[in-house]
Amino acid sequence: MSGQHTAYLGLGANQGNRLANLLQAQQYMRARMTIEKTSSYYQTEPMGYEDQPKFLNMVCRVTTELGPEDLLHFLKRIERRMGRWPSFRNAPRTIDIDILLYDDLILESEELTIPHPRMHERAFVLVPLSEMEPGLVHPVLDRSVETLLGGLRHWGVAKQCMRPRPTHDVQQEKPRVPVCLSRVGVTSLQRNVRFGNGEGSELFQASLDLFADLNSDQAGVHMSRFSVATEELVHNLTRVPTPDIESLAGNLSRQILKDQGAVRSEVHITARSPLGKITPVSGKFTEELYNLIGIASSTAERTRCIIGVTVEGMTVCPCAQEMVRSNSRDILLKEGFTEEQAERALNAIPIASHNQRGLGTLLIGSDVRVRAESLVHIIEASMSSETYAILKRPDEFFVVNKAHRNPRFVEDVVREMLRLLVDTFPDLPDDTFVLARQENLESIHKHNAFAERFGLMCDIRRELAGEGVNPIRPISMDEWLKS
Ligand SMILES: Nc1ncnc2c1ncn2[C@@H]1O[C@H](COP(=O)(O)OP(=O)(O)OP(=O)(O)O)[C@@H](O)[C@H]1O
Ligand SMILES: Nc1nc2c(c(=O)[nH]1)N=C(CO)CN2
Known part of the structure; x- marks a missing residue:
C-alpha cells in the first residue's frame, strides 16, 4: 500500500500521569503520521477486568503513509518505549494504542484485525469517536458510530475538563504597587x-x-x-x-x-x-x-x-581617505614627482580607506x-x-x-x-x-x-x-x- 491513509486510533491510559502519557504518545506518533483531529479526553470505567483504576481515553484521526501492519508495529514500539510490556488482556497500562479503523479496510490476520474487533461494544471508544465524527460508518457492521453508541446500555464515561479553573481573575486585581x-x-x-x-x-x-x-x-x-x-x-x-x-x-x-x-x-x-x-x-x-x-x-x-x-x-x-591621499602625495613628492604629476596620479587611481x-x-x-x-x-x-x-x-x-x-x-x-x-x-x-x-x-x-x-x-x-x-x-x- 502506498500514499496517504486515514486511520482512527484509540488511546487509553490508567497508570502514572494519564494525561501526560496520552500527550507523550501523541508526540511520539507524530514522527510517522499527522494527527488531524483529536477528541476530548474522557474518564472511563474500566471494562473487561474491572478491579483496576479508571482510564483516561481519547481517539484521534490520523493520516499516515504506513501500511496497517507497519502502523501496528510502530504503535507497539511506542507502547514499549513508554514502559508497557505484554501482560494479560485488559490489564492496567501506562498506554494502549489501538487501530480502530484504517481507510475502509476489512482485515483479519493473526496479529491484526481491522476494524478493531471490540470497538463497537466499547463506550470508551464510541463516545469520543462520535463526538468527533458521529456519521462515520463501521465498514463491517455498516452502521454509524452514533447508531452503534445508541445500542450500548452502560457507558460509564465522563468528559474531562482539562483546563485549570482559577478561583479569581489575577489580571483584574488591584496592583500591589499603585502606579x-x-x-x-x-x-x-x-x-x-x-x-x-x-x-x-x-x-x-x-x-x-x-x-x-x-x-x-x-x-x-x-x-x-x-x-x-x-x-x-x-x-x-x-x-x-x-x-x-x-x-x-x-x-x-x-x-x-x-x-x-x-x-x-x-x-x-x-x-x-x-x-x-x-x-x-x-x-x-x-x-x-x-x-x-x-x-x-x-x-x-x-x-x-x-x-x-x-x-x-x-x-x-571620506576622512580616512583624505589622510591616505595626503600621505600618498607626500610619498610621491619625496620620490621626485612634481606637484602636478602627483596630483594627476592621485586622481587616476583609487585611494584606500x-x-x-x-x-x-x-x-x-x-x-x-x-x-x-x-x-x-x-x-x-x-x-x-x-x-x-x-x-x-x-x-x-x-x-x-x-x-x-x-x-x-x-x-x-x-x-x-x-x-x-x-x-x-x-x-x-x-x-x-x-x-x-x-x-x-x-x-x-x-x-x-x-x-x-x-x-x-x-x-x-x-x-x-x-x-x-x-x-x-x-x-x-x-x-x-x-x-
Ligand atoms: N486493531 C488492532 N489494534 C491493535 N492491536 C490489535 C488489533 N487487532 C489485533 N491486535 C492484536 O492484539 C494484540 C494485543 O493488543 P493489546 O495489547 O492492545 O490488547 P489489549 O489492549 O489488552 O486488549 P484489546 O485488544 O481488547 O484492546 C496486539 O499485539 C495485536 O497483535
Ligand atoms: N475504560 C477502559 N477500559 C478498558 C480499556 C480502556 O482503554 N478504557 N482498555 C482495555 C484493553 O484495551 C480494557 N478496558
Whole structure:
C-alpha cells in the first residue's frame, strides 16, 4: 500500500500521569503520521477486568503513509518505549494504542484485525469517536458510530475538563504597587505572514511588536491578558493573505484598539523580503534580503500608516581617505614627482580607506502608495556602493572600486536618500512624513555611526530648494503617528 491513509486510533491510559502519557504518545506518533483531529479526553470505567483504576481515553484521526501492519508495529514500539510490556488482556497500562479503523479496510490476520474487533461494544471508544465524527460508518457492521453508541446500555464515561479553573481573575486585581501604566504590549512576536491578493500570495517571516495605550481606568491594572488576546488575533489575521504590510499593520491596530478598549494602539511589523538583483559585471542573478517595515497607529478617529525598508550596503570613510591621499602625495613628492604629476596620479587611481557595512532605513507615511522596492533602490544608491549576496571576482572589484570613488559619511547618506526620494517621487504630498536613517557598523571602531532626519516632506523640499530651514522643530515619527 502506498500514499496517504486515514486511520482512527484509540488511546487509553490508567497508570502514572494519564494525561501526560496520552500527550507523550501523541508526540511520539507524530514522527510517522499527522494527527488531524483529536477528541476530548474522557474518564472511563474500566471494562473487561474491572478491579483496576479508571482510564483516561481519547481517539484521534490520523493520516499516515504506513501500511496497517507497519502502523501496528510502530504503535507497539511506542507502547514499549513508554514502559508497557505484554501482560494479560485488559490489564492496567501506562498506554494502549489501538487501530480502530484504517481507510475502509476489512482485515483479519493473526496479529491484526481491522476494524478493531471490540470497538463497537466499547463506550470508551464510541463516545469520543462520535463526538468527533458521529456519521462515520463501521465498514463491517455498516452502521454509524452514533447508531452503534445508541445500542450500548452502560457507558460509564465522563468528559474531562482539562483546563485549570482559577478561583479569581489575577489580571483584574488591584496592583500591589499603585502606579498607572502608560501602555502595554507584546514585542518580537514571530509569525509567518502572507502578502498578496486572490491571484497569489507569498509567505514572509515576520516579527511583530504590538502595543495598546491605556486609558485612566485601565491604567491601574496589569492587562497581561493582552498577550493571549493578541496572539489569537495575530494568528487569525495572518492566516489569510493581506494585500501589503501596511494593510496588515492597519488591520491589527484597529482590531487591538477595539478588543482592548484602548485609547490608541500601535503595531510594528518587520518582514524579511527577497529582491532579485543582477550582479554588476558577471550578470549573475542574486536574491537580496531586506527588511520590509509596516507601522500603524489607530485611534477612534483615524489610522495612520507608515511603510518602509531597511537595506544593507557599504560606505567608505571620506576622512580616512583624505589622510591616505595626503600621505600618498607626500610619498610621491619625496620620490621626485612634481606637484602636478602627483596630483594627476592621485586622481587616476583609487585611494584606500576603511569601509563598513551600512544599514539604511527609509520610512514614508502617506496616503499615496510607495513601492518598497523603490525605497530599496534609493537607499542603495545613497551609499558608497550597493552590495550583493553573490560576488564573482570582477563584481567584487567593481564594488570596491565604486565605493572608493564615492566616499560617504553617515550624514551624507541620509542627505542623499532625501534628495533621491524627493527627486524620485515629486508627487508625494507636502504632509507626507519622512524618516531617513543610516547606521554604519564601523570596521575600525567598536561603536556604530548614526545619522537621521525626520519631518514633513514640505520642509525637506524647502531645504533642498535652498529656501531655508523651518524654525519649528520637525515632527517625530511618534508625534506624527499620534497626530
Ligand atoms: N486493531 C488492532 N489494534 C491493535 N492491536 C490489535 C488489533 N487487532 C489485533 N491486535 C492484536 O492484539 C494484540 C494485543 O493488543 P493489546 O495489547 O492492545 O490488547 P489489549 O489492549 O489488552 O486488549 P484489546 O485488544 O481488547 O484492546 C496486539 O499485539 C495485536 O497483535
Ligand atoms: N475504560 C477502559 N477500559 C478498558 C480499556 C480502556 O482503554 N478504557 N482498555 C482495555 C484493553 O484495551 C480494557 N478496558
